Amino acid sequence: MVRCSNNLVGILNFVVFLLSVPILAGGIWLSQKGSTECERFLDKPVIALGVFLMVVAIAGLIGSCCRVTWLLWTYLFVMFLLILLVFSITVFAFVVTNKGAGETVSGKGYKEYRLGDYSNWLQNRVNDDKNWNKIRSCLVDSKVCSKLEAKLVDVPVTNFYQEHLTALQSGCCKPSDQCGFNYNSATNWTKTAVTHPNQDCQLWDNAPDKLCFDCQSCKAGLLDNVKSAWKKVAVVNIIFLVFLIIVYSVGCCALRNNRRDGSYSRTYGYKP
Template sequence: MFRLSNNLIGILNFVTFVLSVPIIVTGVWLSRQANSECERFLDKPIIAIGVFLVVVSLAGLIGACCRVSWLLWVYLVVMFLLIVLLFCFTIFAFVITNKGAGEAVSGRGYKEYRLGDYSNWLQKRVNNTKNWNKIKSCLQDSKVCQSLIDDGNNTLVLQFYQEQLTAIQSGCCKPPTECNFTYVTPTNWNIITTTSTNPDCTTWSNDPSTLCFNCQSCKAGLLDNIRSDWKKVSIINIVFLVILVIVYSIGCCAFRNNREDDAWKR
């Protein structure tokens, strides 16, 4: 009779194999349906993850159920490396998202964001011109400011000031409050001469395709959004790490069973 650990590893890897198929199909579908560089951004990583899961799950399934010790050994090595990498990434994510937060503005329902408040590593990523041009293109394609533009003519100034804008909307779709521009609509402001040293005041444009997408505040709003998402991902990673460690432990038991069976046959 198969040992319990071998059966468990076989079942877990069969489930993983089944789940990997729709992941690959999704990646292929994205690559064919994408109309822009932003939409094609995820297709290759998704396909790579799907193929990786297929290979690893087959190694674990065959190694445990067919008692092929070397395949199960490869499976355990890959699992160990995955655990180490995931642990390092989780620590890294916590460290770089530890800094930065929006600043409350008096009389405003939204917060404003400063690039210098975030970690140097994140700042370097968005300050790279090539990186930011791609990110900016994606933000424009996603139409993050479209709701403000659509409702702009009907939004009174006091009503706008109480809006609960997202970090990206606050940073990319309007000028900073310290510029003291006069409100016309959410994305249209009378530009006046200001004593503010904030470079975003001269970068702002009423052109709907430009707005504040070249501003430091837009980069800061994006980083705040990333910071929030990465913190959630880190929590999920911790749960996933616990599951991986349990599966790895079961795999070690299955590998030991294979070695014992091989020794008994000899």
């Protein structure tokens, strides 16, 4: 008799196999069609994830449906490691994103961001020149500031100050309010002769590929985006973790069935 748990493991892994196909295809598409370094940077992790899910799903399918006990053992071992990995990543994500938030500016519709407000681990990642040069290139390629300039063309300063800018727009596309620069447009400001304690004021440049991309505020704006994204990913990870635990539990039942059927086969010469 075909065991219910074996069938359920087979069905769940067939679904995982189907999901792995578009993931793998997406990674291959990125490697071939990615127009920027940032897009191509994602291709290898996506391909690796697709291949991993496909191999694990196939192992689960064969191990449960064909009663290959050693393959099911391997499948459950990998699943156990995956559960530990997802759990660790989820805890880590909550720990490193528990600090940092934008500061409200009086009379302005946007917030400003300070790098020192975020966790030391995140700060170290963006303060590394090699890392930041890659991130900076991606930000320029994404045209986050060019799009802001096009959206707010000919907008007077009073209207600009009421705009609800994103963390990246606020941190990378304009100088800090502390600088006291004169507004020309959303991404064009005239520096004043006053010496400013905020070092970002000295780094500001009206060139579209410079602006405040080297400022601490830009790094802080990026980290605020990362914080928001990681919190969402952590919630998804919790749901995924519950799914993995259910699959693992059902897989353990299927393994027990395989071993029991193997015992019957050796004793009576047939499988029930």
